[in-house]
Amino acid sequence: MTGKTLYDKIWDAHLVHEAEDGTSLLYIDRHLVHEVTSPQAFEGLRMTGRSVRAPDKTIAVPDHNVPTTAGRENPAEMPEESRIQVAALDKNARDFGIHYYPVTDIRQGIVHIVGPEQGWTLPGMTVVCGDSHTATHGAFGALAHGIGTSEVEHVLATQTLIQKKSKNMKVEITGRLAPGVTAKDITLSVIGHTGTAGGTGYVIEYCGEAIRSLSMEGRMTVCNMAIEGGARAGLIAPDEKTFAYVMGRPHAPKGAQWEAALAWWKTLYSDDDAHWDKVVTIRGEDIAPVVTWGTSPEDVLPITGAVPAPEDFKGGKVDAAKRSLDYMGLKPGTPLRDIEIDTVFIGSCTNGRIEDLRAAAAILKGKKIKVKRAMVVPGSGLVRAQAEEEGLAEIFREAGFEWRLAGCSMCLAMNPDQLQPGERCAATSNRNFEGRQGRGGRTHLMSPAMAAAAAVTGRLTDVRELM
Numbered sequence: 001m002t003g004k005t006l007y008d009k010i011w012d013a014h015l016v017h018e019a020e021d022g023t024s025l026l027y028i029d030r031h032l033v034h035e036v037t038s039p040q041a042f043e044g045l046r047m048t049g050r051s052v053r054a055p056d057k058t059i060a061v062p063d064h065n066v067p068t069t070a071g072r073e074n075p076a077e078m079p080e081e082s083r084i085q086v087a088a089l090d091k092n093a094r095d096f097g098i099h100y101y102p103v104t105d106i107r108q109g110i111v112h113i114v115g116p117e118q119g120w121t122l123p124g125m126t127v128v129c130g131d132s133h134t135a136t137h138g139a140f141g142a143l144a145h146g147i148g149t150s151e152v153e154h155v156l157a158t159q160t161l162i163q164k165k166s167k168n169m170k171v172e173i174t175g176r177l178a179p180g181v182t183a184k185d186i187t188l189s190v191i192g193h194t195g196t197a198g199g200t201g202y203v204i205e206y207c208g209e210a211i212r213s214l215s216m217e218g219r220m221t222v223c224n225m226a227i228e229g230g231a232r233a234g235l236i237a238p239d240e241k242t243f244a245y246v247m248g249r250p251h252a253p254k255g256a257q258w259e260a261a262l263a264w265w266k267t268l269y270s271d272d273d274a275h276w277d278k279v280v281t282i283r284g285e286d287i288a289p290v291v292t293w294g295t296s297p298e299d300v301l302p303i304t305g306a307v308p309a310p311e312d313f314k315g316g317k318v319d320a321a322k323r324s325l326d327y328m329g330l331k332p333g334t335p336l337r338d339i340e341i342d343t344v345f346i347g348s349c350t351n352g353r354i355e356d357l358r359a360a361a362a363i364l365k366g367k368k369i370k371v372k373r374a375m376v377v378p379g380s381g382l383v384r385a386q387a388e389e390e391g392l393a394e395i396f397r398e399a400g401f402e403w404r405l406a407g408c409s410m411c412l413a414m415n416p417d418q419l420q421p422g423e424r425c426a427a428t429s430n431r432n433f434e435g436r437q438g439r440g441g442r443t444h445l446m447s448p449a450m451a452a453a454a455a456v457t458g459r460l461t462d463v464r465e466l467m
């Protein structure tokens, strides 16, 4: 018998039933719910007279549609479609008795930031949400992934999910990161290396010294983008940093339950003789601050590079690159550092946590922005409050940033925070698809420090020049 991976261990601990063809029923520990993918699911329950099986394990928060400006609790502030979705979540949360953080609650924020912050996300759990970036929670050593709306209904009704097991992939980042290189540069570089389909069919476990050295915030950033690399989920084995982060959170176990949980959590690692179906190794020292130039998260280059030409690629990617360059309004050969930026967006479930805000503020301190507009959108009301307490909000405001309320905001164009056609944005989010931040908007993905650097120079910038 070979050993087990972390994924194998969590899978086995949650397996309720396995059919001969491998179709399996998994027990779900946490179900996170937001307003976009849940209305039909609750409607399905109503129509069939069913209740939520485990309301105490179900957590709802509106995030995608909510405006991030003052006065947003007034429904008139929202476009009709948004208003309907948020109102439905409000009603469903109350009718079905699940945990709920409305916009008026300081704990409201992006679902993937609220879950860990409140101690809902714990090592060894299965965590699902009708949202692809559920992968974020894998940073705690939880098996966490997105599900579709019909699956949301299934989990609400049964607290189980039908799944087939994925294969095991190991992504090891060895050694140390150079100054100016962050978790975001790791996760973008991995996708640049493997492509957006490199993880298809796999659950990725990120490991290695460079991953170990990351804070929990950084680990969440890495796992957040596992889905952009095509993987079902991303995982990082829990360690002392994980336990320290979790301890004392409102919904974390306490007393004897904490001790019992800890004893199990300490068994959550991949055995030395575990089998890996695919292994990718990258040297931490080889990772540079990166940006994306195209319309896929795999279009990643070190900031010291230049816009590529379609001929630099092979196969279908040649045409894709042509189209990307056209959409992005870029000419091959242009140094990335010459690309002028109109707007800076710091936020999202990738980089809307306190450490991200600290990293950006460290670059901005005492400087003024040179872009047309810049906004910081803390990932939750609590992140926002902490940033205010630490004096970060002041630094952002003085630099010329708008200091917003929590939500998905300009990460995707489902709320009033949107790019205009042709507007070019340095963004800390995770997707640079066409129209993602608004019709015709142009997105360059990067770390919070790099986005702050772009804000003060007005163009894509190597943050190391400002350090």
Ligand SMILES: CC(C)[C@H](C(=O)O)[C@@H](O)C(=O)O
Binding pocket: 036, 037, 064, 130, 131, 132, 133, 146, 412
């Ligand atoms: C709206 C939601 C279903 C979507 C997702 O699944 O990821 C969104 O959060 C995104 O980032 O594109």
Ligand code: SF4
Binding pocket: 063, 064, 110, 112, 131, 133, 348, 349, 350, 407, 408, 411, 412, 429, 430
């Ligand atoms: S912040 Fe962006 S990526 Fe994250 S859940 Fe919201 S829309 Fe999706």
